[in-house]
Amino acid sequence: MTLSKHASHVVIVGAGIVGLGHAVAALDAGYRVTVVEQDAAAVLASVRNFGHVSTSAQSGELHDLALEANSIWLSLVERAGVEARRSGTLVVARSAAEEAVLQELAADRASEDARLVTGAEAGELLRIPDPDHLRSAALFPADLTADPRTAVARIAAWVDDHERGEVRFSTSVREVREGAVETNRGRIAADHVVVAAGHLVGRLFPALADEREVRECALQMLRVRPPREMGIGPAVLTGTSMLRYGAFAGAAVEALRDELRASRPELLEIDANVMFTQQADGTLLVGDSHAAHRTAPPFLDERWSRLLLDEVAAVLGAPRLEVLERWQGVYATSTRQDILRAYPAPGVSVVTVTTGVGMTVGLALGARTVAAL
Ligand SMILES: Cc1cc2nc3c(=O)[nH]c(=O)nc-3n(C[C@H](O)[C@H](O)[C@H](O)COP(=O)(O)OP(=O)(O)OC[C@H]3O[C@@H](n4cnc5c(N)ncnc54)[C@H](O)[C@@H]3O)c2cc1C
Incomplete structure (x- = not known):
């Protein structure tokens, strides 16, 4: 210095x-x-x-x-009293195509970086009483969740x-x-x-x-009450997240994209990344959709919110989720x-x-x- x-x-x-x-x-x-x-x-x-x-x-x-x-x-x-914890991330697979993506990723990564767990183990981490709908998951232990x-x-x-x-x-x-x-x-x-x-x-x-070519990417978000006592668990990514992040890059990703295009086109239409994090008060931050604009319109489309809520409820094995707040976020995209x-x-x-x-x-x-x- x-x-x-x-x-x-x-x-x-x-x-x-x-x-x-x-x-x-x-x-x-x-x-x-x-x-x-x-x-x-x-x-x-x-x-x-x-x-x-x-x-x-x-x-x-x-x-x-x-x-x-x-x-x-x-x-x-x-140093600053920031609230952040080593929550880890759980990427859940509910279909064979999603499971294939996780297997491809795990084959490429050291086990301390990404570890495959069974659907039952994933269910335990998320305190889901009957996790039969989860085939398996990848656990990323190093990831954080901040407030x-x-x-x-x-x-x-x-x-x-x-x-x-x-x-x-x-x-x-x-x-x-x-x-x-x-x-x-x-x-x-x-x-x-x-x-x-x-x-x-x-x-x-x-x-x-x-x-x-900077554009505004508008996202729909919600905060929901946890459907049951869940402890404070990992961040959760799902199949649509596998289409988004660089770590998921093998041939299985394209097969998953084709499958989702055929079976869940509505998720691809809103460019969904269905995911949630859990905050210290137990509430879940749920999202999200993506739409790029020169200037983002301010309106939240209720059908999009419904789709995201239904997906997260399905992951958690809950009949429905109680919404506490809704908002739009905008980030720079190019x-x-x-x-x-x-x-x-x-x-x-x-x-x-x-x-x-x-x-x-x-x-x-x-x-x-x-x-x-
Ligand atoms: C809904 C949503 C979910 C996301 N989830 C995640 C996630 O989980 N993990 C992740 O890694 N990223 C996530 N992102 C992306 C992440 O939030 C952004 O990439 C990041 O916050 C951008 O930070 P920033 O400081 O560049 O922008 P901002 O937080 O937008 O800050 C820019 C600041 O500059 C100020 N400013 C601008 N112009 C001026 C000016 N002329 N004079 C004075 N001040 C000015 C603004 O008021 C603003 O406060 C998400 C984004 C959104 C919208």
């Missing part, structure tokens, strides 16, 4: 998980940090998600980043309490250029600027967002890249996760950006 680093000021636009991951990394590296957030509290993608730190389902760079982020999450439990509703607020409070850190809420950045950001409350001088504006990146850098990194002006970095894994990889992106400042 050099003296000049102590004097250097990093201004970060956005107090979501990506912006705060950068703030933690920059503070740890000795910089002075100001995070600027337009809202009075971060309320966008980083609080609307499942809180699933889904390490083992990733592949390639996302897997490497997820492993790094996993340790950072656990360190923030200690998405409190995590970014707690990290922001830690940053703000740091002697070199500050978070300015209710302050909207209008323009970013070399050496400064212009906000609705005046100019902030900066040695380095990191723009972590999530799906709103195009408001500040429209040409970049167009060139990288077919061009998983992570948009750009350097539009000297001293300005733009970092946006353009696939739905920001809670999994976001905390690891900061150290990489900061190392290159």
